[in-house]
Amino acid sequence: MEKVIVGVSGGVDSAVALFLLKKEGYDVEGLFMRNWDSGINNDIDGNPNFGMSICPQEQDYNDALKLCNDMGVKLHRVDFIKEYWDYVFTYFLDELKKGRTPNPDMLCNKYIKFDLFIKEARKLGAKYVATGHYARLENGKLKRSVDLNKDQTYFLADVKREQFKDVLFPVGDYTKPEIRKIAKDNNLVVAEKKDSTGICFIGERNYQKFVQNYLVPNEGDIVDIETLKVIGVHTGLMNYTIGQRRNVGISGNESRHFVCGKDTEKNILYVTFGDSEYLYSDECIIENINFISDIHPVFCSAKFRYRGEDVQVQLEYLENDLIKVKYMEKVKAVTPGQACVLYLGDECLGCGFIKEVRKNNEKLWYL
RNA sequence: UGCCUCGUAGCCAAGUGGUAAGGCAUCAGACUUUGACUCUGACAUUCCGAAGGUCCGAAUCCUUCCGAGGCAG
Numbered sequence: 001m002e003k004v005i006v007g008v009s010g011g012v013d014s015a016v017a018l019f020l021l022k023k024e025g026y027d028v029e030g031l032f033m034r035n036w037d038s039g040i041n042n043d044i045d046g047n048p049n050f051g052m053s054i055c056p057q058e059q060d061y062n063d064a065l066k067l068c069n070d071m072g073v074k075l076h077r078v079d080f081i082k083e084y085w086d087y088v089f090t091y092f093l094d095e096l097k098k099g100r101t102p103n104p105d106m107l108c109n110k111y112i113k114f115d116l117f118i119k120e121a122r123k124l125g126a127k128y129v130a131t132g133h134y135a136r137l138e139n140g141k142l143k144r145s146v147d148l149n150k151d152q153t154y155f156l157a158d159v160k161r162e163q164f165k166d167v168l169f170p171v172g173d174y175t176k177p178e179i180r181k182i183a184k185d186n187n188l189v190v191a192e193k194k195d196s197t198g199i200c201f202i203g204e205r206n207y208q209k210f211v212q213n214y215l216v217p218n219e220g221d222i223v224d225i226e227t228l229k230v231i232g233v234h235t236g237l238m239n240y241t242i243g244q245r246r247n248v249g250i251s252g253n254e255s256r257h258f259v260c261g262k263d264t265e266k267n268i269l270y271v272t273f274g275d276s277e278y279l280y281s282d283e284c285i286i287e288n289i290n291f292i293s294d295i296h297p298v299f300c301s302a303k304f305r306y307r308g309e310d311v312q313v314q315l316e317y318l319e320n321d322l323i324k325v326k327y328m329e330k331v332k333a334v335t336p337g338q339a340c341v342l343y344l345g346d347e348c349l350g351c352g353f354i355k356e357v358r359k360n361n362e363k364l365w366y367l
Numbered sequence: 368u369g370c371c372u373c374g375u376a377g378c379c380a381a382g383u384g385g386u387a388a389g390g391c392a393u394c395a396g397a398c399u400u401u402g403a404c405u406c407u408g409a410c411a412u413u414c415c416g417a418a419g420g421u422c423c424g425a426a427u428c429c430u431u432c433c434g435a436g437g438c439a440g
Contacts, residue, residue: 009400011400092401096402101401101402101403102401102402103401104401105400105401106401108400133400150399152400155400155401195399195400196400197398197399197400207401207402208402210402211402238402239402240402240403241401241402241403242403243403243404244402244403244404245403245404246392246402246403246404247402247403248392249392250378250391250392251377251378251379251390251391251392251393252377252378252379252380252390252391252392253378253379253390253391254379254380254390254391255390255391256390256391257391258404259403305401305403305404306399306400306401306403307398307399307404308404332404333403333404335403337401338401339401
């Protein structure tokens, strides 16, 4: 029987992945991965769990262990704490320092889950490696999951196509409710466990405090982009993303405010009010392109943010591995550092990272 | 010093005699493997700068005081 190593996180999705593969007759074993250690990584401020006897990760491990024991499956465990720090977290901090909005989970998939993790699984004799991602692989093509609401291809778009060789996504063919039902019907211990959110491996917490464990906050002016008047004080540019409304710390205005830009040189945060033109753009330039597909189209659709709308776009392939992405209609809050993921129908073609945001053939000066 | 305007929750702000709109912020949820966005709910239980007065009844009218700003000299 061919051996499959399943990345077991302690959540429902990977539990069902494990269950489905075992049912299909594979020789399955679980591998639990740990990439973050609050003590080693000095993650203290804003950590609701610091000092608790059982941190959520250990709880997850216990759940995974119980699950595997119930199913008669062997569970292995591996730590990539240093590697996560070196490959993912330093990038995360570097991007923040530049005033951009990084997506650490995409790097985690690229460098940890679909690289180091797979290598570890190979050591354990794996022919295939499976995870609980909502995505599908068909003939080397990455496709959106059946449940479009849960589709996670956005996070997988920066993984190289070779890395998907021998990868299985068993839950991608089901909807979330079906996954829950399978878990329940088969008495998997984690059937009722709440979905986790937040940066994976780090979890949910007060974001600003979390970041302040690593970056020194540098206060500066909040400026109304319309009048260029100073209307408040920001707590450090790394604490804001484009399109953000909450936690900006200004009030008393007629309509809602949104962050629309930053000036890292002058340490200024720009805000605008209501459904302002300053939030919209009509094209952007993306860098660090990764194509999973052979198709390099001129017309396709794109997502500029996880769970964002699919937007029809036109691609212009530039020199130096850059692509200009023109959108058929204006898009709100396209943010440097975020991934622009390309799709053709159900197929996820790949992605690039937003380098420059433009409107009317000019780079937006305030971004 | 004389005259004028204004003073409503953390902020902005409706309401000019009939028993305190709304927005922002905040808090709690929903949604969500990236801080977002979006959505739902809570938010001045006699109170409208303070103290008196008129009235069946005032934040709304009158008096005085306090405070902010403006005009005059």
